[in-house]
Amino acid sequence: MNSAVTHDIAIVGGGLVGASLAVRLARSRHRVVLIEAAAPPQSPPSWDERCIALNDASQRILDDFGVWPALRPDAAAILATHISEKGRFGSTRFDADEAGIAALGYNLPLRAIGAALAAAMKQAGNLELRQPARVVALDDQGDAVLLGLDDGSAVRARLVAAADGAQSSVRTLLGIAAEQRDYRQHAIVSAVRLSRPHQGVAYERFTPDGPMALIPKPDDAASLVWTMPSEQAAAMMDCTDEHYRAAAQAVFGGRLGRFTALGARRAWPLSRVVSEAVVAPRCVLIGNAAQSLHPVAAQGFNLGLRDVAHLAERVAAAADPGAPALLADYASSRRTDRERVTGFTDLLVRAFSNRAPGLSQARHWGLVAASLAPPIREALLRQHLGHLGLPASRGVVS
Template sequence: MAVSDKQPLVIVGGGMAGAMLALLLRRHGAGSVVLVESHPLTLPETPPLTPSFDARSTALSAGTLAVLDELGLGLAIREHAAAIGTVHVSRQSRLGLTRLSAQEEGVDQLGAVVENRWLGFVLLGALFSDDAITVRAPDALTGMRRLEYGYQVSLSSGDTLHTPLLIAADGARSKTREWLGISARDHDTGHDALIANLSLASSHEGIAYERFLNEGPLAFLPLPDQRFALVWTGPREQVAQWMAMSEQDALAQLQARSPAGAPRLTGLGERQRYPLVLTESCAQVVPHGVVVGNAAHTLHPVAGQGFNLTVRDLQALASTVGGSDHPGSLRTLQAFASRREKDQALIGQASRWVPELFRVQHPLFAHSRQLGLVALDILPGLRSGFAKRAMGL
């Protein structure tokens, strides 16, 4: 049986990347989309409007907010997000810092930070509101067969789908990527990220702080209701010690590392740790198959670029294949990959090398880093270019 190009596009993985892609594909002309997710996907009867002290969050760049605006979701996201008006970048125990300002860049905000549960609620609401998007959850791929014009995929529910384009969005350990015959490289940095929320004695005033320490970057990201989202990275053994500390001791350690002028920290929520194992697929496209999101690349959390890079990928993929008569053709998919190559390489390299550079203790490198931060602070053109890249513009 030949697969028709009028068959639905199939996305495996119903996380933020998969959900965003389904909506973008429809926005760009895809006739129908099937989203397959192994976990249940249901809209809560009551919207998660009350902030949770232990909820995880995501930093959205101005570029990502523009994509959400395109989908008609930006206003809903902003209603329960904290705007980033300034990004304050500094180095512990060294002179030199820089500030990126929304006002200087002529934008309303550099980005925003939103709790994942609210972002997920808004995305799911949009998915279930589109009759041309079929959500199969819980369900999972159990097998696939390559046909002349696409794939036949078998599901755990017993159903069979035919598609001209199979999209792997099922995370860094993607089984769909493996079945497409695409391998991946893992780089274990030996570091972990500690994630938590912090309560503050005063308003953060929309300032996000990125502080480079000897052990690794420390980020305080503004959240609604006088809170910070914390991303504290360091060697695995040290993160284990931070995890084992009492709340009072951990707060004291964080306060000692905080940049001057940041609000005083008053409370620390539930701590979670994640190994910083960076994954990169050895290819992103094959005939009638493509990998996106963490299945394609995972980044160091420095500067919060991972999800925002993915959104730029999804936007490019949707605009390339959404209205195409042959969305799975290798020529079409290679056009998408070529569009994204430069941005992915630049952001990927920066996320790997910036944390390493700031950990080097040789005086020459320390002096160069100091000069770099000073240069960013006193040269508006250089600072603006850096800000536009960070905003995804």
């Protein structure tokens, strides 16, 4: 069957990454449809929801997409990052001043980002939303791809952008393999109130069981992301707030005084899923569908947003957004950034979750080198900011 093309671009998945692409492409002349399986969320944002640390590159991209002004009131600036290892003296700190920028990044409630993107999508003229609807079939028809939805309808588009998450059904329908590794760890996420001001400093503290991150929120609260082996996480989810607060405080130490209150806890299983290819005929995988990472370095959405920026830059004005040369160019533009960030994140998890004595020394000297050696500092800082993966048109690329 070769029925008419209904859309130029079909985005599958309306999570943070798919919605960001939809907002950006709604400014183009393409007919865009976004297909999202879940019904819209009902509950309003609250202070103990999961937060996302956006780096400087992501802030620039969201500003460019016109979304940043709506996010600014909810954003807590990250002015510095302090990295240390429990039981060792080596530590390092990166400051926004040394990078010559106002903030290294911003911490934001995930729901606030989602709400801003949803509002921007609502205002867009040439964007169609199919929600709830799930893609269940895919047929490459040469000049377009036919997507079958679970409500019995179909969409025929020149390009399918799959932003349908780590267990991407589009990736499966395309027969693209993915490397999957279960870290056997969970991250427990909650909010804490602090008895001393955090002054905009984010902390990453490595322990032999896994890292603990404390990321500033407004009003001397912080997001606490504590990673630990899955069995330990199950016990920590069962214990009382008081026990959990004391245990977290013992790991973090007293540099921000006492944790005076604790928000609701939620545990996330952690795995790495890296797709073996990010393009197929008239299809592209972006965000978690392309690579899903351990949150240790807070890179998942930041990297996914750079996928969006690079893809949008290529397809926005293209006559045929699914042209093979365009997709090949996109895949090659993402190779280095993807490899660097997925590799670095995995290295961090493995190096800092290992008790081998040699590795312990290496970690110590790694932190010392990062605090002393200018080229190492500069490379780490630029990676942290996300500048190494920005499209050239954003003007801060090497």
